[in-house]
């Protein structure tokens with residue numbers, strides 16, 4: 001098995017691991033020697049085939065369903081004997097003009113993007129506490145700094161997740177658990193290309209950046225590995241913006 005840089009192998013749970021950023025996060029953690037459970041509604045065989053079999057466990061669950069989340073977390077912890085790292089990555093970002101946003105649209109976005117991290121973190125926490133070490137990483141978005149016009153509900157949900165990150169960091173810090181958020185800019189995944197990136201969206205966002213390139217999933221991996229590193233215990237409650245310099249804060 002490939003060792004992690006400092007030799008400590010942990011057990012991670014990555015939500016939304018079937019594709020996009022979550023798949024790349026799962027692969028990067030496994031490549032560091034961590035064992036990884038992927039949680040998703042969708043088929044994770046494309047992720048599984050890029051990770052050696054003994055290091056990846058796909059678990060089907062809806063992050064908005066407390067029973068499914070509880071069962072998935074227990075299955076992951078039972079299979080690997082512990083749980084240390086949680087990456088709350090599953091999320092939806094349908095672009096909807098504000099006046100056309102129905103209450104059901106609004107609630108669906110809040111359910112997946114806010115209830116999901118709440119339910120997954122709450123279910124995972126006893127395992128992190130009993131290990132006396134943990135890393136919770138919430139994937140938010142640079143929209144919390146930029147406030148784009150067609151993503152009002154999404155921006156609200158991710159800003160809520162920034163608040164969740166800060167408050168939960170305070171609640172669990174004494175247990176050796178850090179809680180941080182990573183804010184990607186518009187990043188080339190299939191969903192981003194189909195929705196936000198359509199009609200020249202990638203070009204428009206690139207023009208706002210100081211880095212003259214479209215952000216790729218690989219541009220986020222070093223930040224994830226840094227946040228979950230053994231040496232990052234003093235980093236907590238923070239939102240790290242990785243968007244090529246569109247928002248500077």
Ligand SMILES: NC(=O)c1ccc[n+]([C@@H]2O[C@H](COP(=O)([O-])OP(=O)(O)OC[C@H]3O[C@@H](n4cnc5c(N)ncnc54)[C@H](O)[C@@H]3O)[C@@H](O)[C@H]2O)c1
Pocket residue numbers: 015016017018019020021022039040041042061062063064089090091092093112139140141142183184185186187188189190191192
């Ligand atoms: N791609 C970008 O430009 C970008 C930018 C900033 C932030 N983000 C955030 O990064 C995360 C991943 O984005 P992506 O582009 O990889 O999206 P994606 O659509 O490729 O991946 C999201 C994954 O989450 C899963 N998922 C959705 N709802 C779920 C549910 N209820 N239960 C379980 N799994 C569910 C999907 O099946 C999918 O596999 C999201 O939280 C998104 O808001 C993405």
